[in-house]
Amino acid sequence: MPPPATSLVEPTAADMAALLALSQAAHWNQIHHDWAWMLANGRTRALRQADTLVASTLVLPWPPAASATRSDQVASPSLAWISMVLVLPEHRGQGHASRLLQESLAWLEQPSQRHLLPVLDATPAGRPVYLKLGFSDAWSFTRWEHRTRQRSVVTEGAGDLLEVGGTDASHPARGALYELDRQAFGANRETLLDDLIHRAPTLAIALGQAHAIRGFSLARPGRVATQLGPLVAQDAAAAIELVDQALARVDGPVFIDIPNARCELATWLAHRGFSAQRPFTRMALGRRARSLESECPATVWAVAGPELG
Ligand SMILES: CC(C)(COP(=O)(O)OP(=O)(O)OC[C@H]1O[C@@H](n2cnc3c(N)ncnc32)[C@H](O)[C@@H]1OP(=O)(O)O)[C@@H](O)C(=O)NCCC(=O)NCCS
Structure with missing residues:
Protein backbone atom coordinates (compact mmCIF):
# COMPACT_ATOMS: atom_id res chain seq x y z
CA MET A 1 0.00 0.00 0.00
CA PRO A 2 1.41 3.48 -0.84
CA PRO A 3 2.14 5.68 2.23
CA PRO A 4 -0.74 8.06 3.10
CA ALA A 5 -0.53 11.54 1.57
CA THR A 6 1.18 14.10 3.79
CA SER A 7 -0.24 17.62 3.78
CA LEU A 8 1.07 20.86 5.28
CA VAL A 9 -1.50 22.43 7.62
CA GLU A 10 -1.83 25.35 10.00
CA PRO A 11 -2.99 23.84 13.29
CA THR A 12 -5.69 25.56 15.31
CA ALA A 13 -7.06 25.20 18.81
CA ALA A 14 -9.14 22.30 17.45
CA ASP A 15 -5.85 20.37 17.06
CA MET A 16 -4.87 20.82 20.70
CA ALA A 17 -5.02 17.11 21.58
CA ALA A 18 -2.80 16.24 18.59
CA LEU A 19 -0.29 18.98 19.46
CA LEU A 20 -0.13 17.79 23.07
CA ALA A 21 0.36 14.22 21.79
CA LEU A 22 3.39 15.42 19.79
CA SER A 23 5.09 17.13 22.74
CA GLN A 24 4.17 14.32 25.12
CA ALA A 25 5.59 11.66 22.77
CA ALA A 26 8.95 13.45 23.05
CA HIS A 27 8.55 13.57 26.89
CA TRP A 28 8.47 17.37 26.76
CA ASN A 29 7.00 19.59 29.45
CA GLN A 30 4.37 21.66 27.61
CA ILE A 31 0.76 21.81 28.75
CA HIS A 32 -2.39 23.16 27.08
CA HIS A 33 -1.56 26.77 28.01
CA ASP A 34 1.85 26.57 26.31
CA TRP A 35 0.45 25.40 22.98
CA ALA A 36 -2.46 27.86 23.19
CA TRP A 37 -0.03 30.74 23.78
CA MET A 38 2.23 29.59 20.94
CA LEU A 39 -0.70 29.19 18.51
CA ALA A 40 -1.77 32.74 19.37
CA ASN A 41 1.68 34.34 19.24
CA GLY A 42 3.63 32.41 16.62
CA ARG A 43 3.41 30.81 13.19
CA THR A 44 2.71 27.11 13.74
CA ARG A 45 2.76 24.55 10.95
CA ALA A 46 2.22 20.79 10.99
CA LEU A 47 2.18 17.80 8.69
CA ARG A 48 -1.01 15.76 8.62
CA GLN A 49 -1.34 12.17 7.43
CA ALA A 50 -4.97 11.04 7.34
CA ASP A 51 -6.30 12.10 10.78
CA THR A 52 -2.91 12.32 12.50
CA LEU A 53 -0.61 15.29 13.01
CA VAL A 54 2.76 13.59 12.56
CA ALA A 55 5.06 16.62 12.88
CA SER A 56 5.07 20.25 14.01
CA THR A 57 7.15 23.41 14.03
CA LEU A 58 6.72 26.98 15.26
CA VAL A 59 8.27 30.38 14.53
CA LEU A 60 7.97 33.04 17.26
CA PRO A 61 8.89 36.48 15.92
CA TRP A 62 10.57 38.55 18.64
CA PRO A 63 10.79 42.31 17.91
CA PRO A 64 14.15 44.09 18.27
CA ALA A 65 15.47 45.02 21.70
CA ALA A 66 16.13 48.72 21.11
CA SER A 67 13.89 50.59 23.53
CA ALA A 68 12.69 54.16 23.40
CA THR A 69 14.25 54.72 26.81
CA ARG A 70 17.75 53.74 25.75
CA SER A 71 19.98 56.57 24.69
CA ASP A 72 22.40 54.36 22.78
CA GLN A 73 19.65 52.75 20.63
CA VAL A 74 21.88 49.79 19.87
CA ALA A 75 20.71 48.18 16.65
CA SER A 76 19.76 44.60 17.44
CA PRO A 77 18.20 42.07 15.09
CA SER A 78 14.65 40.86 15.42
CA LEU A 79 14.69 37.16 16.10
CA ALA A 80 12.66 34.35 14.58
CA TRP A 81 12.60 31.82 17.38
CA ILE A 82 12.16 28.36 15.87
CA SER A 83 10.81 25.70 18.19
CA MET A 84 8.44 22.80 18.80
CA VAL A 85 10.18 20.80 16.05
CA LEU A 86 8.55 17.47 16.83
CA VAL A 87 7.93 14.29 14.88
CA LEU A 88 5.94 11.34 16.27
CA PRO A 89 8.43 8.53 17.06
CA GLU A 90 7.06 6.11 14.45
CA HIS A 91 7.32 8.79 11.72
CA ARG A 92 10.94 9.89 12.30
CA GLY A 93 13.71 9.52 9.73
CA GLN A 94 11.37 10.28 6.81
CA GLY A 95 12.33 13.90 6.25
CA HIS A 96 9.32 15.44 8.05
CA ALA A 97 11.35 17.76 10.30
CA SER A 98 13.48 18.89 7.36
CA ARG A 99 10.41 19.59 5.24
CA LEU A 100 8.76 21.71 7.94
CA LEU A 101 11.98 23.61 8.65
CA GLN A 102 12.59 24.28 4.95
CA GLU A 103 9.05 25.63 4.68
CA SER A 104 9.59 27.91 7.70
CA LEU A 105 12.96 29.10 6.40
CA ALA A 106 11.44 29.81 2.95
CA TRP A 107 8.77 31.92 4.70
CA LEU A 108 11.50 33.75 6.61
CA GLU A 109 13.26 34.50 3.30
CA GLN A 110 10.31 36.59 2.09
CA PRO A 111 11.11 40.32 1.92
CA SER A 112 8.64 41.06 4.72
CA GLN A 113 10.36 38.59 7.06
CA ARG A 114 14.02 38.95 6.11
CA HIS A 115 14.76 41.22 9.06
CA LEU A 116 14.25 38.20 11.33
CA LEU A 117 17.33 36.21 12.35
CA PRO A 118 16.46 32.49 12.70
CA VAL A 119 17.60 31.23 16.12
CA LEU A 120 16.80 28.09 18.09
CA ASP A 121 17.84 25.88 20.98
CA ALA A 122 18.66 22.40 19.69
CA THR A 123 18.34 19.09 21.48
CA PRO A 124 21.04 16.52 20.66
CA ALA A 125 18.47 14.87 18.34
CA GLY A 126 17.64 18.11 16.56
CA ARG A 127 21.17 19.51 16.16
CA PRO A 128 22.19 17.28 13.18
CA VAL A 129 19.02 18.34 11.35
CA TYR A 130 19.78 22.05 11.90
CA LEU A 131 23.46 21.69 10.97
CA LYS A 132 22.42 20.26 7.60
CA LEU A 133 20.20 23.30 7.05
CA GLY A 134 23.06 25.76 7.70
CA PHE A 135 22.62 26.62 11.38
CA SER A 136 25.77 27.01 13.45
CA ASP A 137 26.44 26.73 17.18
CA ALA A 138 26.50 29.79 19.44
CA TRP A 139 26.63 28.53 23.06
CA SER A 140 25.39 25.68 25.20
CA PHE A 141 23.26 25.19 28.25
CA THR A 142 22.16 22.26 30.39
CA ARG A 143 18.79 21.31 31.82
CA ARG A 278 20.55 16.88 29.01
CA PRO A 279 22.41 19.46 26.94
CA PHE A 280 21.06 22.03 24.49
CA THR A 281 22.86 24.15 21.91
CA ARG A 282 21.78 27.66 20.92
CA MET A 283 22.14 27.94 17.15
CA ALA A 284 21.60 30.66 14.55
CA LEU A 285 21.33 30.59 10.77
CA GLY A 286 23.66 31.85 8.13
CA ARG A 287 25.87 34.87 7.73
CA ARG A 288 23.82 37.00 10.08
CA ALA A 289 24.45 34.47 12.85
CA ARG A 290 27.59 36.48 13.62
CA SER A 291 25.36 39.13 15.15
C1 LIG B 1 14.79 15.64 15.90
C2 LIG B 1 13.57 15.23 15.08
C3 LIG B 1 12.61 16.42 15.01
C4 LIG B 1 14.04 14.84 13.67
O1 LIG B 1 12.87 14.61 12.88
P1 LIG B 1 12.96 13.70 11.55
O2 LIG B 1 11.72 13.94 10.77
O3 LIG B 1 13.25 12.31 11.93
O4 LIG B 1 14.23 14.34 10.82
P2 LIG B 1 14.55 14.23 9.28
O5 LIG B 1 14.02 12.91 8.80
O6 LIG B 1 14.03 15.44 8.58
O7 LIG B 1 16.11 14.23 9.30
C5 LIG B 1 16.88 15.24 8.69
C6 LIG B 1 18.31 14.81 8.60
O8 LIG B 1 18.88 14.73 9.90
C7 LIG B 1 19.33 13.43 10.17
N1 LIG B 1 18.94 13.10 11.53
C8 LIG B 1 17.70 13.15 12.04
N2 LIG B 1 17.72 12.80 13.34
C9 LIG B 1 19.03 12.51 13.61
C10 LIG B 1 19.70 12.07 14.79
N3 LIG B 1 19.04 11.86 15.94
N4 LIG B 1 21.03 11.87 14.71
C11 LIG B 1 21.72 12.08 13.56
N5 LIG B 1 21.13 12.51 12.42
C12 LIG B 1 19.79 12.71 12.46
C13 LIG B 1 18.61 12.53 9.20
O9 LIG B 1 19.38 11.38 8.92
C14 LIG B 1 18.46 13.41 8.00
O10 LIG B 1 19.67 13.41 7.24
P3 LIG B 1 19.63 13.31 5.63
O11 LIG B 1 18.94 14.57 5.18
O12 LIG B 1 21.06 13.25 5.25
O13 LIG B 1 18.85 12.08 5.35
C15 LIG B 1 12.84 14.02 15.72
O14 LIG B 1 13.81 13.00 15.97
C16 LIG B 1 12.15 14.32 17.04
O15 LIG B 1 10.97 14.70 17.07
N6 LIG B 1 12.87 14.16 18.16
C17 LIG B 1 12.34 14.44 19.50
C18 LIG B 1 12.08 15.92 19.71
C19 LIG B 1 13.33 16.74 19.43
O16 LIG B 1 14.38 16.54 20.00
N7 LIG B 1 13.13 17.72 18.54
C20 LIG B 1 14.18 18.65 18.17
C21 LIG B 1 14.05 19.86 18.99
S1 LIG B 1 15.41 20.97 18.81
Whole structure:
Protein backbone atom coordinates (compact mmCIF):
# COMPACT_ATOMS: atom_id res chain seq x y z
CA MET A 1 0.00 0.00 0.00
CA PRO A 2 1.41 3.48 -0.84
CA PRO A 3 2.14 5.68 2.23
CA PRO A 4 -0.74 8.06 3.10
CA ALA A 5 -0.53 11.54 1.57
CA THR A 6 1.18 14.10 3.79
CA SER A 7 -0.24 17.62 3.78
CA LEU A 8 1.07 20.86 5.28
CA VAL A 9 -1.50 22.43 7.62
CA GLU A 10 -1.83 25.35 10.00
CA PRO A 11 -2.99 23.84 13.29
CA THR A 12 -5.69 25.56 15.31
CA ALA A 13 -7.06 25.20 18.81
CA ALA A 14 -9.14 22.30 17.45
CA ASP A 15 -5.85 20.37 17.06
CA MET A 16 -4.87 20.82 20.70
CA ALA A 17 -5.02 17.11 21.58
CA ALA A 18 -2.80 16.24 18.59
CA LEU A 19 -0.29 18.98 19.46
CA LEU A 20 -0.13 17.79 23.07
CA ALA A 21 0.36 14.22 21.79
CA LEU A 22 3.39 15.42 19.79
CA SER A 23 5.09 17.13 22.74
CA GLN A 24 4.17 14.32 25.12
CA ALA A 25 5.59 11.66 22.77
CA ALA A 26 8.95 13.45 23.05
CA HIS A 27 8.55 13.57 26.89
CA TRP A 28 8.47 17.37 26.76
CA ASN A 29 7.00 19.59 29.45
CA GLN A 30 4.37 21.66 27.61
CA ILE A 31 0.76 21.81 28.75
CA HIS A 32 -2.39 23.16 27.08
CA HIS A 33 -1.56 26.77 28.01
CA ASP A 34 1.85 26.57 26.31
CA TRP A 35 0.45 25.40 22.98
CA ALA A 36 -2.46 27.86 23.19
CA TRP A 37 -0.03 30.74 23.78
CA MET A 38 2.23 29.59 20.94
CA LEU A 39 -0.70 29.19 18.51
CA ALA A 40 -1.77 32.74 19.37
CA ASN A 41 1.68 34.34 19.24
CA GLY A 42 3.63 32.41 16.62
CA ARG A 43 3.41 30.81 13.19
CA THR A 44 2.71 27.11 13.74
CA ARG A 45 2.76 24.55 10.95
CA ALA A 46 2.22 20.79 10.99
CA LEU A 47 2.18 17.80 8.69
CA ARG A 48 -1.01 15.76 8.62
CA GLN A 49 -1.34 12.17 7.43
CA ALA A 50 -4.97 11.04 7.34
CA ASP A 51 -6.30 12.10 10.78
CA THR A 52 -2.91 12.32 12.50
CA LEU A 53 -0.61 15.29 13.01
CA VAL A 54 2.76 13.59 12.56
CA ALA A 55 5.06 16.62 12.88
CA SER A 56 5.07 20.25 14.01
CA THR A 57 7.15 23.41 14.03
CA LEU A 58 6.72 26.98 15.26
CA VAL A 59 8.27 30.38 14.53
CA LEU A 60 7.97 33.04 17.26
CA PRO A 61 8.89 36.48 15.92
CA TRP A 62 10.57 38.55 18.64
CA PRO A 63 10.79 42.31 17.91
CA PRO A 64 14.15 44.09 18.27
CA ALA A 65 15.47 45.02 21.70
CA ALA A 66 16.13 48.72 21.11
CA SER A 67 13.89 50.59 23.53
CA ALA A 68 12.69 54.16 23.40
CA THR A 69 14.25 54.72 26.81
CA ARG A 70 17.75 53.74 25.75
CA SER A 71 19.98 56.57 24.69
CA ASP A 72 22.40 54.36 22.78
CA GLN A 73 19.65 52.75 20.63
CA VAL A 74 21.88 49.79 19.87
CA ALA A 75 20.71 48.18 16.65
CA SER A 76 19.76 44.60 17.44
CA PRO A 77 18.20 42.07 15.09
CA SER A 78 14.65 40.86 15.42
CA LEU A 79 14.69 37.16 16.10
CA ALA A 80 12.66 34.35 14.58
CA TRP A 81 12.60 31.82 17.38
CA ILE A 82 12.16 28.36 15.87
CA SER A 83 10.81 25.70 18.19
CA MET A 84 8.44 22.80 18.80
CA VAL A 85 10.18 20.80 16.05
CA LEU A 86 8.55 17.47 16.83
CA VAL A 87 7.93 14.29 14.88
CA LEU A 88 5.94 11.34 16.27
CA PRO A 89 8.43 8.53 17.06
CA GLU A 90 7.06 6.11 14.45
CA HIS A 91 7.32 8.79 11.72
CA ARG A 92 10.94 9.89 12.30
CA GLY A 93 13.71 9.52 9.73
CA GLN A 94 11.37 10.28 6.81
CA GLY A 95 12.33 13.90 6.25
CA HIS A 96 9.32 15.44 8.05
CA ALA A 97 11.35 17.76 10.30
CA SER A 98 13.48 18.89 7.36
CA ARG A 99 10.41 19.59 5.24
CA LEU A 100 8.76 21.71 7.94
CA LEU A 101 11.98 23.61 8.65
CA GLN A 102 12.59 24.28 4.95
CA GLU A 103 9.05 25.63 4.68
CA SER A 104 9.59 27.91 7.70
CA LEU A 105 12.96 29.10 6.40
CA ALA A 106 11.44 29.81 2.95
CA TRP A 107 8.77 31.92 4.70
CA LEU A 108 11.50 33.75 6.61
CA GLU A 109 13.26 34.50 3.30
CA GLN A 110 10.31 36.59 2.09
CA PRO A 111 11.11 40.32 1.92
CA SER A 112 8.64 41.06 4.72
CA GLN A 113 10.36 38.59 7.06
CA ARG A 114 14.02 38.95 6.11
CA HIS A 115 14.76 41.22 9.06
CA LEU A 116 14.25 38.20 11.33
CA LEU A 117 17.33 36.21 12.35
CA PRO A 118 16.46 32.49 12.70
CA VAL A 119 17.60 31.23 16.12
CA LEU A 120 16.80 28.09 18.09
CA ASP A 121 17.84 25.88 20.98
CA ALA A 122 18.66 22.40 19.69
CA THR A 123 18.34 19.09 21.48
CA PRO A 124 21.04 16.52 20.66
CA ALA A 125 18.47 14.87 18.34
CA GLY A 126 17.64 18.11 16.56
CA ARG A 127 21.17 19.51 16.16
CA PRO A 128 22.19 17.28 13.18
CA VAL A 129 19.02 18.34 11.35
CA TYR A 130 19.78 22.05 11.90
CA LEU A 131 23.46 21.69 10.97
CA LYS A 132 22.42 20.26 7.60
CA LEU A 133 20.20 23.30 7.05
CA GLY A 134 23.06 25.76 7.70
CA PHE A 135 22.62 26.62 11.38
CA SER A 136 25.77 27.01 13.45
CA ASP A 137 26.44 26.73 17.18
CA ALA A 138 26.50 29.79 19.44
CA TRP A 139 26.63 28.53 23.06
CA SER A 140 25.39 25.68 25.20
CA PHE A 141 23.26 25.19 28.25
CA THR A 142 22.16 22.26 30.39
CA ARG A 143 18.79 21.31 31.82
CA TRP A 144 19.11 20.74 35.57
CA GLU A 145 16.31 18.84 37.26
CA HIS A 146 15.11 17.68 40.64
CA ARG A 147 12.23 15.22 40.41
CA THR A 148 11.61 14.40 44.05
CA ARG A 149 12.10 17.67 45.85
CA GLN A 150 9.87 19.31 48.41
CA ARG A 151 9.54 23.00 49.08
CA SER A 152 12.78 24.22 50.65
CA VAL A 153 13.54 26.87 53.25
CA VAL A 154 15.22 30.14 52.23
CA THR A 155 18.94 30.08 53.04
CA GLU A 156 20.29 33.11 51.16
CA GLY A 157 19.39 36.64 52.31
CA ALA A 158 17.05 38.59 50.03
CA GLY A 159 16.24 41.75 51.96
CA ASP A 160 15.25 43.64 48.82
CA LEU A 161 12.85 41.06 47.35
CA LEU A 162 10.06 42.43 45.14
CA GLU A 163 6.90 40.52 44.26
CA VAL A 164 6.08 41.51 40.68
CA GLY A 165 3.19 39.07 40.10
CA GLY A 166 -0.51 39.61 40.45
CA THR A 167 -2.82 41.41 38.14
CA ASP A 168 -1.19 44.82 38.56
CA ALA A 169 0.46 45.30 35.15
CA SER A 170 1.55 48.72 36.32
CA HIS A 171 3.84 47.36 39.06
CA PRO A 172 6.75 49.81 38.92
CA ALA A 173 9.30 46.97 38.63
CA ARG A 174 7.72 45.68 35.39
CA GLY A 175 9.45 48.26 33.20
CA ALA A 176 12.84 47.52 34.77
CA LEU A 177 12.18 43.80 34.34
CA TYR A 178 11.35 44.19 30.62
CA GLU A 179 14.50 46.27 30.12
CA LEU A 180 16.76 43.78 31.91
CA ASP A 181 15.33 40.98 29.76
CA ARG A 182 15.80 43.00 26.55
CA GLN A 183 19.45 43.58 27.40
CA ALA A 184 20.01 39.92 28.32
CA PHE A 185 17.99 38.20 25.57
CA GLY A 186 18.64 40.68 22.78
CA ALA A 187 15.02 41.09 21.71
CA ASN A 188 11.72 42.28 23.11
CA ARG A 189 9.75 39.54 24.89
CA GLU A 190 7.22 41.63 26.83
CA THR A 191 4.26 39.53 25.67
CA LEU A 192 5.94 36.39 26.95
CA LEU A 193 7.06 37.98 30.22
CA ASP A 194 3.51 39.20 30.90
CA ASP A 195 2.16 35.73 30.24
CA LEU A 196 4.68 34.07 32.57
CA ILE A 197 3.97 36.60 35.33
CA HIS A 198 0.26 35.92 34.91
CA ARG A 199 0.73 32.12 34.93
CA ALA A 200 2.79 31.88 38.10
CA PRO A 201 2.41 35.19 39.95
CA THR A 202 3.92 33.96 43.23
CA LEU A 203 7.05 32.87 41.32
CA ALA A 204 7.47 36.26 39.63
CA ILE A 205 10.12 37.89 41.82
CA ALA A 206 12.87 40.48 41.52
CA LEU A 207 15.63 41.95 43.68
CA GLY A 208 16.37 45.63 44.17
CA GLN A 209 14.34 48.82 44.02
CA ALA A 210 11.34 49.05 41.73
CA HIS A 211 13.09 51.21 39.14
CA ALA A 212 16.53 49.63 39.49
CA ILE A 213 16.31 45.88 39.86
CA ARG A 214 19.43 43.72 39.94
CA GLY A 215 17.69 40.57 38.74
CA PHE A 216 14.40 38.76 38.28
CA SER A 217 13.08 35.22 38.06
CA LEU A 218 9.89 33.90 36.44
CA ALA A 219 8.47 30.38 36.11
CA ARG A 220 5.63 28.34 34.71
CA PRO A 221 3.89 25.07 35.52
CA GLY A 222 4.59 22.14 33.20
CA ARG A 223 3.43 18.61 32.46
CA VAL A 224 6.40 17.03 34.23
CA ALA A 225 7.89 19.84 36.31
CA THR A 226 7.72 23.52 37.16
CA GLN A 227 10.16 25.27 34.83
CA LEU A 228 12.13 28.14 36.39
CA GLY A 229 13.29 30.81 33.97
CA PRO A 230 14.03 33.20 32.55
CA LEU A 231 16.45 34.10 35.36
CA VAL A 232 18.35 37.31 34.68
CA ALA A 233 20.73 38.70 37.29
CA GLN A 234 23.70 41.02 37.52
CA ASP A 235 25.85 38.53 39.44
CA ALA A 236 25.95 35.02 40.89
CA ALA A 237 24.84 36.17 44.35
CA ALA A 238 21.65 37.71 42.98
CA ALA A 239 20.95 34.67 40.76
CA ILE A 240 21.32 32.28 43.71
CA GLU A 241 19.15 34.46 45.97
CA LEU A 242 16.39 34.43 43.37
CA VAL A 243 16.53 30.66 42.84
CA ASP A 244 16.61 30.11 46.60
CA GLN A 245 13.46 32.24 46.96
CA ALA A 246 11.75 30.48 44.04
CA LEU A 247 12.52 27.01 45.42
CA ALA A 248 10.93 28.03 48.73
CA ARG A 249 7.70 28.76 46.82
CA VAL A 250 7.30 25.61 44.74
CA ASP A 251 6.64 21.97 45.58
CA GLY A 252 7.50 19.02 43.39
CA PRO A 253 9.76 18.53 40.37
CA VAL A 254 11.68 21.51 38.96
CA PHE A 255 13.55 22.09 35.69
CA ILE A 256 15.97 24.97 35.13
CA ASP A 257 18.04 25.50 31.96
CA ILE A 258 21.41 27.01 32.93
CA PRO A 259 24.09 28.26 30.50
CA ASN A 260 27.22 26.14 30.91
CA ALA A 261 29.19 29.32 31.57
CA ARG A 262 27.13 29.96 34.76
CA CYS A 263 28.74 27.19 36.80
CA GLU A 264 28.30 28.90 40.21
CA LEU A 265 24.53 28.39 40.02
CA ALA A 266 24.83 24.84 38.67
CA THR A 267 27.17 23.93 41.54
CA TRP A 268 24.79 25.49 44.08
CA LEU A 269 21.90 23.44 42.67
CA ALA A 270 23.95 20.23 42.55
CA HIS A 271 24.54 20.64 46.29
CA ARG A 272 20.76 20.76 46.71
CA GLY A 273 20.11 17.50 44.88
CA PHE A 274 19.68 18.74 41.29
CA SER A 275 21.29 16.75 38.46
CA ALA A 276 22.10 17.47 34.82
CA GLN A 277 19.42 15.99 32.54
CA ARG A 278 20.55 16.88 29.01
CA PRO A 279 22.41 19.46 26.94
CA PHE A 280 21.06 22.03 24.49
CA THR A 281 22.86 24.15 21.91
CA ARG A 282 21.78 27.66 20.92
CA MET A 283 22.14 27.94 17.15
CA ALA A 284 21.60 30.66 14.55
CA LEU A 285 21.33 30.59 10.77
CA GLY A 286 23.66 31.85 8.13
CA ARG A 287 25.87 34.87 7.73
CA ARG A 288 23.82 37.00 10.08
CA ALA A 289 24.45 34.47 12.85
CA ARG A 290 27.59 36.48 13.62
CA SER A 291 25.36 39.13 15.15
CA LEU A 292 24.31 36.60 17.80
CA GLU A 293 26.89 36.55 20.55
CA SER A 294 28.93 33.36 20.62
CA GLU A 295 29.19 33.69 24.40
CA CYS A 296 26.10 33.59 26.57
CA PRO A 297 25.40 37.15 27.84
CA ALA A 298 26.73 37.47 31.41
CA THR A 299 23.34 38.34 32.93
CA VAL A 300 21.54 35.22 31.62
CA TRP A 301 21.47 32.66 34.46
CA ALA A 302 18.61 30.54 33.11
CA VAL A 303 16.90 30.72 29.73
CA ALA A 304 13.10 30.77 29.54
CA GLY A 305 13.24 27.31 27.97
CA PRO A 306 14.35 25.92 24.62
CA GLU A 307 10.94 26.56 23.07
CA LEU A 308 10.96 30.24 24.09
CA GLY A 309 14.58 31.36 24.17
C1 LIG B 1 14.79 15.64 15.90
C2 LIG B 1 13.57 15.23 15.08
C3 LIG B 1 12.61 16.42 15.01
C4 LIG B 1 14.04 14.84 13.67
O1 LIG B 1 12.87 14.61 12.88
P1 LIG B 1 12.96 13.70 11.55
O2 LIG B 1 11.72 13.94 10.77
O3 LIG B 1 13.25 12.31 11.93
O4 LIG B 1 14.23 14.34 10.82
P2 LIG B 1 14.55 14.23 9.28
O5 LIG B 1 14.02 12.91 8.80
O6 LIG B 1 14.03 15.44 8.58
O7 LIG B 1 16.11 14.23 9.30
C5 LIG B 1 16.88 15.24 8.69
C6 LIG B 1 18.31 14.81 8.60
O8 LIG B 1 18.88 14.73 9.90
C7 LIG B 1 19.33 13.43 10.17
N1 LIG B 1 18.94 13.10 11.53
C8 LIG B 1 17.70 13.15 12.04
N2 LIG B 1 17.72 12.80 13.34
C9 LIG B 1 19.03 12.51 13.61
C10 LIG B 1 19.70 12.07 14.79
N3 LIG B 1 19.04 11.86 15.94
N4 LIG B 1 21.03 11.87 14.71
C11 LIG B 1 21.72 12.08 13.56
N5 LIG B 1 21.13 12.51 12.42
C12 LIG B 1 19.79 12.71 12.46
C13 LIG B 1 18.61 12.53 9.20
O9 LIG B 1 19.38 11.38 8.92
C14 LIG B 1 18.46 13.41 8.00
O10 LIG B 1 19.67 13.41 7.24
P3 LIG B 1 19.63 13.31 5.63
O11 LIG B 1 18.94 14.57 5.18
O12 LIG B 1 21.06 13.25 5.25
O13 LIG B 1 18.85 12.08 5.35
C15 LIG B 1 12.84 14.02 15.72
O14 LIG B 1 13.81 13.00 15.97
C16 LIG B 1 12.15 14.32 17.04
O15 LIG B 1 10.97 14.70 17.07
N6 LIG B 1 12.87 14.16 18.16
C17 LIG B 1 12.34 14.44 19.50
C18 LIG B 1 12.08 15.92 19.71
C19 LIG B 1 13.33 16.74 19.43
O16 LIG B 1 14.38 16.54 20.00
N7 LIG B 1 13.13 17.72 18.54
C20 LIG B 1 14.18 18.65 18.17
C21 LIG B 1 14.05 19.86 18.99
S1 LIG B 1 15.41 20.97 18.81
